[in-house]
Amino acid sequence: MWKKVIAVVLIVALVFFGGFFIVSYTTPTAYAVEKEVTVNKPKEQVFAYVKLLKNQNEWGPWYKKDPTMHQEWRGTDGQPGFVASWKGNSESGEGEQEIKNVAENQRIDTELRFKQPWQSKADVYMTTESSGENQTKVKWGIKGETPRPWNVLLRFMNMDQMVGNEFQEGLTNLKTKMEAQ
Numbered sequence: 001m002w003k004k005v006i007a008v009v010l011i012v013a014l015v016f017f018g019g020f021f022i023v024s025y026t027t028p029t030a031y032a033v034e035k036e037v038t039v040n041k042p043k044e045q046v047f048a049y050v051k052l053l054k055n056q057n058e059w060g061p062w063y064k065k066d067p068t069m070h071q072e073w074r075g076t077d078g079q080p081g082f083v084a085s086w087k088g089n090s091e092s093g094e095g096e097q098e099i100k101n102v103a104e105n106q107r108i109d110t111e112l113r114f115k116q117p118w119q120s121k122a123d124v125y126m127t128t129e130s131s132g133e134n135q136t137k138v139k140w141g142i143k144g145e146t147p148r149p150w151n152v153l154l155r156f157m158n159m160d161q162m163v164g165n166e167f168q169e170g171l172t173n174l175k176t177k178m179e180a181q
Contacts, residue, residue: 021149033163034141037171038131039178046136046178047105047128052077053084053097059173061166066092078102093117097124112142120144138174140167 039046049055054077057063069088075081078099085096094116100123101109107127114120122144131137142163 030143030145032141032143033167034139035164035167035171036137036139037168037175039136039138039175040134041136041178041181042134043128043130043136044105046138047108049178050126050128050138050174051099051102051108053082053099053110056084056170059170059177061169061173062092075099087116120146138171140171142167 054073057071063069066088069086069092072085074083074085077084080099080101082099083096084098086092087094093114095112095114098111098113099108100111101107105128107125110124112122112124122142124142125140127139129137129139
């Protein structure tokens with residue numbers, strides 16, 4: 001009798017782990033989210049503001065959620081090598097963002113590195129593009145990889161909704177802030 005129970009348990013375990021393995025290898029590991037807004041200000045003015053990571057406290061959604069988070073900065077803001085780090089509550093966690101490249105008045109590329117509550121890394125960018133007289137289209141995007149087997153979580157998490165909603169909130173705040181100046 002015990003042999004049958006052990007055999008059934010082993011078969012169930014093999015089916016479960018085999019199914020998990022198959023799902024892991026049929027689920028993409030890459031994700032990308034991009035949102036945009038049009039700001040009624042000249043491109044140079046908008047870019048000069050968004051390229052400074054310290055300014056994200058004024059328009060980004062995360063500082064509002066945890067205004068007591070501890071922050072530190074290293075380097076010259078708006079230039080490659082500048083690092084903004086934070087340590088906050090369980091929602092904001094701990095991590096840092098480093099400016100990797102700046103194409104003046106066009107694009108800023110950063111690397112986002114989370115340390116807590118989990119470790120991960122993603123590439124984040126913002127672009128500015130003239131879209132009319134004194135109008136600027138701002139795009140904010142993120143690209144990353146979720147390693148196997150953790151990529152299975154992407155089947156249950158909607159990254160566009162999770163991250164995209166926060167990006168859209170930030171861009172709406174940015175538009176309001178910039179147009180009030």
